[in-house]
Structures are given as structure tokens and as C-alpha cells.
Amino acid sequence: MTSQVDQSEAVDGPDGEGPAASARSGPGRPAKPIRRLDRVIIRFAGDSGDGMQLTGDRFTSETAAFGNDLSTLPNFPAEIRAPAGTLPGVSSFQLHFADHDILTPGDAPDVLVAMNPAALKANLPDLPAGAEIIVNTDEFTKRALAKVGYAASPLEDGSLEAFRLHPVPLTALTLEALKDSGLARKDAERAKNMFALGLLSWMYHRPTHGTELFLRQKFAKKPQIAEANVTAFRAGWNFGETTEDFAVSYEVPPAKLAPGTYRNISGNLALSYGLVAAGERSGLPVFLGSYPITPASDILHELSRHKNFGVRTFQAEDEIAGIGAALGAAFGGALGVTTTSGPGVALKSETIGLAVSLELPLVIVDIQRGGPSTGLPTKTEQADLLQAMFGRNGEAPVPIVAPATPAECFTAALDAARIALTYRTPVFLLSDGYLANGSEPWKLPEVDELPDLRVEFATEPNGPDGAFRPYQRDPHTLARPWAVPGTPGLEHRIGGIEKQDGTGNISYDPANHDFMVRTRQAKVDNIVVPDVEVDDPSGEARVLVLGWGSTYGPITAAVRRVRADGGRVAQAHLRHLNPFPANLGAVLERYEKVIVPEMNLGQLALLLRAEYLVDAQSYNQVRGLPFKAAQLADVLHAALGSLDAEETR
Amino acid sequence: MTDFPALRLVPKADGPQSAKDFKTDQEVRWCPGCGDYAILAAVQSFMPELGIRRENTVFVSGIGCSSRFPYYMNTYGMHSIHGRAPAIATGLAASRPDLSVWVVTGDGDALSIGGNHLIHALRRNVNLKILLFNNRIYGLTKGQYSPTSEVGKITKSTPMGSLDAPFNPLSLALGAEATFVARTIDSDRQHLQSVLRAAARHEGTALVEIYQNCNIFNDGAFEILKEPGTRDEALIRLEHGQPVLVGADRHVVRGADGELRIAPRSEGTAIVHDAHAAGPSTAFALTRLADADTLHHTPIGVLRDVDRPVYDALMAEQLTRAEQQQGRGDLAALLAGSSTWTVDA
Known part of the structure; x- marks a missing residue:
């Protein structure tokens, strides 16, 4: 009803x-x-x-x-x-x-x-x-x-x-x-x-x-x-x-959705609300530094309307200043956010590297569109995965979160903020034009049940003789202390030059650099993300279809069609691209064939092959439009058929 | 004690401070004889005058020799990336009105790779104090010409002489709607500190150009302004409310065509410097008196110091007004919006 x-x-x-x-x-x-x-x-x-x-x-x-x-x-x-x-x-x-x-x-x-x-x-x-x-x-x-x-x-x-x-x-x-x-x-x-x-x-x-x-x-x-x-x-x-x-x-009678209160919501609106919610749940003021770009501008527009949540929005002179201001605000203890699309990410790369080096929390939202260069501004694509993963000089690992549906952009924003605040790191949130502008019913969450994102700023010296060591890490998360200006006794200087472990002083020592590079990588590798769930009702599937981001809808619809035809296919969808869920390797090993549909030329497949030595098969489309369910169903049927053919040979 | 209206929201220090309080344990690594040493010492001994808590002071820099500055100041500090310090400092100052935020930059950092951020910080009038160390050369990359180098400069990258005309940083700042523009010299501590004092008092963005000698790659670039034998004729010392004099027997007058020119004292009447003039045109004309090559007739002091609403204060005011008008945000109400439906169990 x-x-x-x-x-x-x-x-x-x-x-x-x-x-x-x-x-x-x-x-x-x-x-x-x-x-x-x-x-x-x-x-x-x-x-x-x-x-x-x-x-x-x-x-x-x-x-x-x-x-x-x-x-x-x-x-x-x-x-x-x-x-x-x-x-x-x-x-x-x-x-x-x-x-x-x-x-x-x-x-x-x-x-x-x-x-x-x-x-x-x-x-x-x-x-x-x-x-x-x-x-x-x-x-x-x-x-x-x-x-x-x-x-x-x-x-x-x-x-x-x-x-x-x-x-x-x-x-x-x-x-x-x-x-x-x-x-x-x-x-x-x-x-x-x-x-x-x-x-x-x-x-x-x-x-x-x-x-x-x-x-x-x-x-x-x-x-x-x-x-x-x-x-x-x-x-x-x-x-x-x-x-x-x-x-x-x-x-068309109403759908029998799970009980609850619903509203319709687009991806960009859900993402904006997720950022406001992250501010509320962390108790930190949100600071958005941004430069208008399609299809991300809606988030700047939306957040600029919520000043009564203490949200500051800064329309910068360019993409670089947008992220720079957000990083500056993060140094001051704000939840720094920048929103953009692929071309903007390219411009922000150097500052993202600085954020990696400074180890400050920062959420970088990339609403992907067709590329390269100006590409297709109003069309969807998911070809920024490798840019998010590797698009910086040096070893500069950045965690990546990717929502699967428009409404999921809300939880993805909270999750990106969680990782950024917990691990003191920039985090990529990869949405795309299809999620951004598409909409679906959203069951309203209970505000009190949203994740608790409160952080503790450093208040006391942590080193010998009352010294403050800005790079002395938490042994579990490897996060460094977040000491904001205005805190007496914790005055410190940080920068993009390599730092000595612990003290944060400039260091050109070879062994120290090797240690710091490995430590920054280990910090990101050890981020806790939920295991990937596999949907395999028969338990006997030999083909796994694995996706990420906005392909969730068409992949799932295709899987339903194949199953309706009697085909056995398992499905999994990644919401975390860096680090991958801890069980992903084991999941991939269980299947004879792994199909990876992507709106790019095989970027996730490349990562899977490199990481797990698995023969992941790409299915790609870069038409600026989402996959169709029938199209993917054909791909899955063909994959099932080829397995059968191999057996009868 | 001087009053610093721009620091109204910054917590006051518990007691008197000294220059020593602002020194860090880090070994200063500029080349021996670098002008940066003098500037560092002048800033360290000036900071106690502000009477604010050290922990509420932040120095943000970009890349270049000058940008090592924050490491030597015992405050909060960030040594960021090339040209971006004004943008980073804008985010910090706009979200933390309880901080005194300083940007340290150089002629390459501020005027080449970071030119865009500099002009936009100036027009926005964020509460930042920008110290631009101008040595007219690229030092850290070992001696290429900079955007303030004179035309024809022979450097490693311009063996036959540089081709591009230089910026006059103060002309640029005035054109970018700056509300505070000043110039000083590394070796004149008293003048340098008087300019810092005026900048610290100013509400909004202050640009202070500091002529700084690079004794390795551009030694003596400002010698004409320092040598006892030449400086009195070469420098124009600006004091608000005082006639603008040049050396012992000349002064600056406004000609019949409205232009400023240097004339013998016997000719016409010296203009009286008005740093608070509403329009920037006289200040601009003063910046143009200097010879771009030789720096002869270089004005120093505060060229412009006017009031205009400050960006961070305006931003804070909008937040306050939004809350007054709409009430403190209610997350559940925001998420629900105006159109929901309920599915019963």
C-alpha cells in the first residue's frame, strides 16, 4: 500500500x-x-x-x-x-x-x-x-x-x-x-x-x-x-x-517495495545529501571547493543552498584552486570536499598528490563523463578508474569508492568521508553522468542510524620531551594525528617534500623514503572495506559477472534474464576499487569464467588481471550510454554457451 | 601597542613573546648570504608585536627558495605545491576566522605558475597577508629568468637574452583590485617591519613585495636601492600624508596631462601621498615611475590601503544569516524533502 x-x-x-x-x-x-x-x-x-x-x-x-x-x-x-x-x-x-x-x-x-x-x-x-x-x-x-x-x-x-x-x-x-x-x-x-x-x-x-x-x-x-x-x-x-x-x-500498480518512507532521488542530489550528512555525523564543517563542470555542477549548486548546516561552498577560479582551498580547509579541521569530472581531476592531480603526502582527509568527487579531453560532457562513461587509481606522479595511492545506483550515492559519500577521516587520506568517489542525472526511489534512512564519523583531533604532544610528532601513526590504521591550528603545543610544519617518519621533518634519507612510500601504500591497502557479496542462487554457477559503478542496473537485469532462461550465472559488484575487498581473490578463483562489463576499454579487468592473475574477460562499450540489459544478457548467454561447447568438444 | 583590527577574532597571547619563540629547531638551509635570512629574522622579531597566540598563526608557502620559510617559523605551517599557496590559504582563512594566515611566495611562484591564484585572492580580499619575495630570478632551479627579470636577461635558459617583458608586481596587484599593496627591501629591517605592521593591521588581502637579493644567481639586483651612494636618488619613500620627494632636490608632481613625473623641487608642488585614496590610479601611476630595467625611482612603502568587505567575513555572515532565516539545518527533514510516500509492512 x-x-x-x-x-x-x-x-x-x-x-x-x-x-x-x-x-x-x-x-x-x-x-x-x-x-x-x-x-x-x-x-x-x-x-x-x-x-x-x-x-x-x-x-x-x-x-x-x-x-x-x-x-x-x-x-x-x-x-x-x-x-x-x-x-x-x-x-x-x-x-x-x-x-x-x-x-x-x-x-x-x-x-x-x-x-x-x-x-x-x-x-x-x-x-x-x-x-x-x-x-x-x-x-x-x-x-x-x-x-x-x-x-x-x-x-x-x-x-x-x-x-x-x-x-x-x-x-x-x-x-x-x-x-x-x-x-x-x-x-x-x-x-x-x-x-x-x-x-x-x-x-x-x-x-x-x-x-x-x-x-x-x-x-x-x-x-x-x-x-x-x-x-x-x-x-x-x-x-x-x-x-x-x-x-x-x-x-501500473504500485510496486511492493520494502516497508518504509520513500522519495525519488537523483545521484547528484543523493551525493550532495551524503556530504551534508557526513558533516553532521562527523561534527565537522563541510568545505566544498569547486569549479563548475558538467555533470558535477549540480552538487556545487545543491550544497550552496545548505549554509544553515554550516556548509561552506567556494566557487574557485579554477579546478586547482577548488581542491587547494578544500585541502587548506582540511588542514584547518574541516571536512574538505572537491567535486569535478574527469578533465578537472587531471588538473587536480598535483594537489591530490600533496594530500597523499600531507595525509589529510579530503573527498574528491569525480562525476565521470565521456573522455578523453573535453570528450562528451553530458554523456556517461566510467573511464576515469585508472586516472583515479594511478593518475599522479610518484607512488600516490588513493582509496576509491564507487556507488552502484543513484540512491547509493548517498551512502557512498558517507563511506568516502569515513575512509578519509579515519585514515587521513584523500579518497576518490567515482560516480558518473548516468548515476548523477538518473533517479530512483530511495528509502529514507534513519538519521540516528547513519555511521558515526566523529574524529578526535590531536590535543597533546605525542613525542619525547613534550614534542609533537605529526607523522607518528596509529598502529592499527596507520593514520597520523590530525592536529589543527589553534591547538597549543602542537605547532608543526608539513609539506610535499618527503618527511622523516615520526617527526615530519624534511628528510632525503634513502631508507626513510623507501619506508614512507611503503607505509603510505600499506595504509591504503589496509583500509577496512566490506567483503564483496556474491549472488549465486543455484550455488552451481561457473560464470561470474563482475561490475563496478553504474553498470549495476543493466548487469543485474541481464543476470535475471539469463536465470529466467535457466542459465546459471553468479553476480558480484564492487563498491570499493581501492583497496579491493579482502575476499575478492578467493571469489574470482571459484569461477571458470569471469566477465567484466565496463563503459571503458577494460580498466577494472586490467586491475583484476594484474592483482589476481585471473583471466578476466572484458566486455566494453563507450557509447556515452549505459548498457542495455538485453545486450549483456546476450554476452552472458554466450559465455555460458562457450563453456558448454568446451565440454562437448 | 598597535591595534590590529584584522586580528580581532584571533585569540590573544597569554603573555609577551619574543623572536626566539618563533624560531624552530630546523637548520636554515638557504645559501649563505641570501636575503631570505634577513627577512626571516625581521619576521620572527616582528611577530610578537601582534600579541596573538602562536598556535593561531599559520604560514603557507608554495615552491621555491622563499617557500622553505614555514619550516623556520615555530607556528603551524604548510609547504605546499608550486603556485597554489594563495588557494590553499584561502580555504584555510575562509573556514577559520580565528587564525592569522600568512602566505610566503616568490616571483616565480606567485607571478608565473600561480599568477591566477594570486590575482583572485587579491580581488576576493580574503584575510591573508602575502609576502612576495622578489629576487627577479629562479633560484631553486638554478638560475633561469623569472617573470620579473628585465628584458634581455642572460640566464641558463636565455643565453641570448630573455625576450619577455616583466611584470611590475604592484601594478598587477592594483589591477587585480588589491586593497593593500606595499613594497619593501630585505636589508632595511625597520622599513620592512613597518610595512608588515601596516599589512597585519589591514583587513583583507595584503600584498607585500619584498625585494630580496639572490647572491648566487642574481647578486646585486637591488644594489642601486641599497648603496648609500645611489639609494637616496633611486628610492621614493612613500609616507601617507607626506609629500612625495625624490632625493635631496626633486619631487613627484602631477603634470598638466594628469601624469605623474619627477621634477626639480623648484617646479610645481609635490603630490601628497594618500594610501587611502578611493581610486587606485595615483597608486598605479606611482608604481610606473620606476625604470623596469634599472629600478631607478622605485617607490617603497604602502602604496594602497583601503577598506573593502572581507571575503571570509562575508562568507561567515551568509552562514549566520542562513541559519537565522531557515533555522539550524535538520538532516532528517532535508533528506525527506517535500514529496515522500510510505510503503506499509
Whole structure:
């Protein structure tokens, strides 16, 4: 059972009647049949100026409020306003929602909403036969068609026969609905995305109260625009209910999730909250030094809104200053954080090395995007693993934490802070563009049960004759004392030059350097991370699929498919890439074949081969998009098949 | 005793301190005869005057000969990486208003690899005191020309003479919206300490350029400003509220075109130095009087010292205001947001 705490008990449609009620038995209106589905994949696509991301976000919020499980995939160009009506300018938002636990935004859309010919053309190859297509016919002008290379309108030449096409004059209908709004045509036209949202909301029985509330808040200073959007939204809903073209509506019942209170959350928001929570649980002020970069800027924006948690955000002059300021704050006893993407990490490398040498806590968040160089700023990739692992001069080990899902970004941030504070080390948190912008339901944690991250600053001299030795380590963690300025008697100087063990004084002694290099490595190697869990229900699998980061969703979905077909495959997913879990070597040894799917050219596989001398098989894709479950299922089937073939030979 | 408004939030020392309190047990390893020794001794004997707790003082440096400085100061200190000290110190000062934070840097560190951080620290007006040791040469890498070397400088990397025009660090600082700009010389302890005193009093970023002799790779670079026979004519000693005089019989006047120039005392009226002038143009014009090659007519003293809101204070004020307006953050409420749903058991 679900209920909306922010909404009235009844799930009201725009006309004040519950959609379920009106559709099932609504008096005075002919009831349309309702078809029950267990899951649906919808893709909204349009020009980058058409508001598709907002439309998708709203549909997602309605769906979360309804209690479905969900997963989203926003996909947009790097240009803020790409040329209108062109293929590169298409922006889309895909949403998968279900009455059961799902893991990915879905391989192929069941429904495509195409706001113009470019959106249709760009997305058509992804559609399976039988999919529904809702197009805005008003945009299918000769000129717009020609712009994307359509000689004839695909709406009329029979090329879409394999699909269920719904031609809807969305622009005209929106303008008609808003003819009394007093808005100029251009402004009124912009509400067509809300008309489309209203129509889809009717089709899938989404609660609408939240969207109306959202629109009124968003345009609080422009009430005329707010009302126009609400009117267009309601008009879209009513259009679905009255027009004969839409004969059926669909119901996807709420998912049976574990008991608890849920919200929908994106990866970057979860990560931001994780950092705020780390500040609260450690009792340290958070200091974020950052420079804007896609797709990490949202974290800077979000944290800058939480000054009442004592969070300081510093938009620096460059990436280097961002991490420099964070490290300076860490020296002063703050929880220092810097957020960036791959190109920013490259610039921060020297300071990360300094943090390794100073042995101060620092969280480095890398929201990976397509590389190298500027690469694909708005697309996802996981090709920074080796940069995080090795991208510094000298032996400069840095622990690496990687969340597997958007909601997991919250716990990953807390975990990265835990390691940084406990071991006095910089820590990499590797998220990616897919996790950052994707969203899913998140069961709210009990705040009191979050990890206790409190630290003890050094307060007393620890050496002979009342001296303070800044590099005298804790025998268990090998962490050095954190003595912050303002503490009497512990004045000390640290720097990037090699230090004498214990005293921290400059030392060029060969044996000391060898010892310090090995000790810094040992400190990271000995970090306590949980064992990797293996999911192998049959207990007889001979193939292990091992992933890390955002590939968790598609890998898990693929594993389910293979098992549904009777295949035996074991699955494990790494949340810690440095150090690896202590049981990883033993796990790898148990399987005849180890498949490692990655959105890079085999970076984890390289590490596994080097560390464990295991013949890990890479499966790679660097298309700026997440894997599809079907694609990975094929890979696993093939791996199982090749084992069988070897036996029969 | 001097009042230091910029140190208002820094805890006071329990009792009087001496220069000895600020010395560490580390052997000083600059070349014998280096100008850095004089600066170190001047700073160590000046610090007690601040009357603040030693443990609330931090020296942050970058890379270069000058950047070894923190190792010899018995305070908290960080010897960081090339050019980044202003950025690191900004994070420290912005999060710890109870500290007195000093940056020690050189002409290569501050003006070449770290130029970006220097100008942004100046425009932000973070509560930092930046001591820029300018020896017009790269010392630690053994003698290449620096961004303050004169054009045509013959060095290991420029056997036929350097091609690039130098920075005038004070012109640069004024252009970067600096609120405090001063210059002094390593060998003149009394003047050096008077400038440090003014810098310590200033609220916000203070840039103090210290002409420092590198006796190994650029010996005598500032000799004209030090030699009893030449210094009186070469130096322009600036004192707030005093006429700007040059040597025994000349002074600085404003010409009909508005430009500053040096004229015989018999011609015109000397301008009166106003370090607190709202606009930076006269200060800038003063920095341009010096000959870039010979340093003839070099102004020393406090060129500019004006009030502007301080970055760290503004940042702290925003945090206070956020808490007043929204209340202290409630983590559970933040996590829940405005739209949740409940799944019953």
C-alpha cells in the first residue's frame, strides 16, 4: 500500500475527479477500458528548448508519488540551445516504471513522445515494433522534415506501420486551450510540453496534484504563466479522456517495495545529501571547493543552498584552486570536499598528490563523463578508474569508492568521508553522468542510524620531551594525528617534500623514503572495506559477472534474464576499487569464467588481471550510454554457451 | 601597542613573546648570504608585536627558495605545491576566522605558475597577508629568468637574452583590485617591519613585495636601492600624508596631462601621498615611475590601503544569516524533502 504524504488522500485528476474512478465507473462519461501492465518505458523527446527534461522530471515525480519503482535516463546535448529542429539538438528523457523492483531505465521504449521530426528520427531506431508513438503533427512541416532529411512525411508514407501512431496537433491544441490566457502566441506555445505531460498522465493514471503545485511554485512570480501551464496540463489530460484516438489507458500498480518512507532521488542530489550528512555525523564543517563542470555542477549548486548546516561552498577560479582551498580547509579541521569530472581531476592531480603526502582527509568527487579531453560532457562513461587509481606522479595511492545506483550515492559519500577521516587520506568517489542525472526511489534512512564519523583531533604532544610528532601513526590504521591550528603545543610544519617518519621533518634519507612510500601504500591497502557479496542462487554457477559503478542496473537485469532462461550465472559488484575487498581473490578463483562489463576499454579487468592473475574477460562499450540489459544478457548467454561447447568438444 | 583590527577574532597571547619563540629547531638551509635570512629574522622579531597566540598563526608557502620559510617559523605551517599557496590559504582563512594566515611566495611562484591564484585572492580580499619575495630570478632551479627579470636577461635558459617583458608586481596587484599593496627591501629591517605592521593591521588581502637579493644567481639586483651612494636618488619613500620627494632636490608632481613625473623641487608642488585614496590610479601611476630595467625611482612603502568587505567575513555572515532565516539545518527533514510516500509492512 502506498499513500502520498504531501497530497490529499484521493489521487485527483485535473478535473477534480480521480482518474481511476472516472475511468472505471465515472458517471456521466463513457468509461474507457483500462489495461493493466506490470511495467512501462516512456521516452519524451524534443528540441533541447522544448522542456523535455522538465516534462520527464514531472512524470517521474508523479510516478514516484504513485509508488511505482522507477529508473530514469535523461539524455541531452552539451549545447545549451542547440540549433532548433536538428538531430544533434534532440533532448530526451526516458523513464521506466513498474509494479516490481526494476534496475534500469529500460532497453527500448514502449512509448515515444516526439515533439518534432528530429525527435522522431533520432529515437525511432530504438523502438521495438508495436511501440506507441505520439507525435506533435504541427511540427511536421516541409521545412522541419527537410532539415532532418525526410523527403516525405513519415506520418503519411507508411514507414511507421509497424508502430501504433497517435498523430496529435499538440501545438494547435495548446494554443486553443490558452486562447483566453492573454499570453502571446510564442509564450502560449511553450506550454505544449505540459499538454503532452497531461496526456501521458491520463494514459498512465498518474497523480497530478504534485505537478500543478510544482507549476504554481515554479512560476510564483508569473501567475499568468503558471495558470497557462496548468491549463495546458489539464487540457492534455482531458484530451486523452475524450478523444477517440486514445481508446485505452493503462494502469501500473504500485510496486511492493520494502516497508518504509520513500522519495525519488537523483545521484547528484543523493551525493550532495551524503556530504551534508557526513558533516553532521562527523561534527565537522563541510568545505566544498569547486569549479563548475558538467555533470558535477549540480552538487556545487545543491550544497550552496545548505549554509544553515554550516556548509561552506567556494566557487574557485579554477579546478586547482577548488581542491587547494578544500585541502587548506582540511588542514584547518574541516571536512574538505572537491567535486569535478574527469578533465578537472587531471588538473587536480598535483594537489591530490600533496594530500597523499600531507595525509589529510579530503573527498574528491569525480562525476565521470565521456573522455578523453573535453570528450562528451553530458554523456556517461566510467573511464576515469585508472586516472583515479594511478593518475599522479610518484607512488600516490588513493582509496576509491564507487556507488552502484543513484540512491547509493548517498551512502557512498558517507563511506568516502569515513575512509578519509579515519585514515587521513584523500579518497576518490567515482560516480558518473548516468548515476548523477538518473533517479530512483530511495528509502529514507534513519538519521540516528547513519555511521558515526566523529574524529578526535590531536590535543597533546605525542613525542619525547613534550614534542609533537605529526607523522607518528596509529598502529592499527596507520593514520597520523590530525592536529589543527589553534591547538597549543602542537605547532608543526608539513609539506610535499618527503618527511622523516615520526617527526615530519624534511628528510632525503634513502631508507626513510623507501619506508614512507611503503607505509603510505600499506595504509591504503589496509583500509577496512566490506567483503564483496556474491549472488549465486543455484550455488552451481561457473560464470561470474563482475561490475563496478553504474553498470549495476543493466548487469543485474541481464543476470535475471539469463536465470529466467535457466542459465546459471553468479553476480558480484564492487563498491570499493581501492583497496579491493579482502575476499575478492578467493571469489574470482571459484569461477571458470569471469566477465567484466565496463563503459571503458577494460580498466577494472586490467586491475583484476594484474592483482589476481585471473583471466578476466572484458566486455566494453563507450557509447556515452549505459548498457542495455538485453545486450549483456546476450554476452552472458554466450559465455555460458562457450563453456558448454568446451565440454562437448 | 598597535591595534590590529584584522586580528580581532584571533585569540590573544597569554603573555609577551619574543623572536626566539618563533624560531624552530630546523637548520636554515638557504645559501649563505641570501636575503631570505634577513627577512626571516625581521619576521620572527616582528611577530610578537601582534600579541596573538602562536598556535593561531599559520604560514603557507608554495615552491621555491622563499617557500622553505614555514619550516623556520615555530607556528603551524604548510609547504605546499608550486603556485597554489594563495588557494590553499584561502580555504584555510575562509573556514577559520580565528587564525592569522600568512602566505610566503616568490616571483616565480606567485607571478608565473600561480599568477591566477594570486590575482583572485587579491580581488576576493580574503584575510591573508602575502609576502612576495622578489629576487627577479629562479633560484631553486638554478638560475633561469623569472617573470620579473628585465628584458634581455642572460640566464641558463636565455643565453641570448630573455625576450619577455616583466611584470611590475604592484601594478598587477592594483589591477587585480588589491586593497593593500606595499613594497619593501630585505636589508632595511625597520622599513620592512613597518610595512608588515601596516599589512597585519589591514583587513583583507595584503600584498607585500619584498625585494630580496639572490647572491648566487642574481647578486646585486637591488644594489642601486641599497648603496648609500645611489639609494637616496633611486628610492621614493612613500609616507601617507607626506609629500612625495625624490632625493635631496626633486619631487613627484602631477603634470598638466594628469601624469605623474619627477621634477626639480623648484617646479610645481609635490603630490601628497594618500594610501587611502578611493581610486587606485595615483597608486598605479606611482608604481610606473620606476625604470623596469634599472629600478631607478622605485617607490617603497604602502602604496594602497583601503577598506573593502572581507571575503571570509562575508562568507561567515551568509552562514549566520542562513541559519537565522531557515533555522539550524535538520538532516532528517532535508533528506525527506517535500514529496515522500510510505510503503506499509
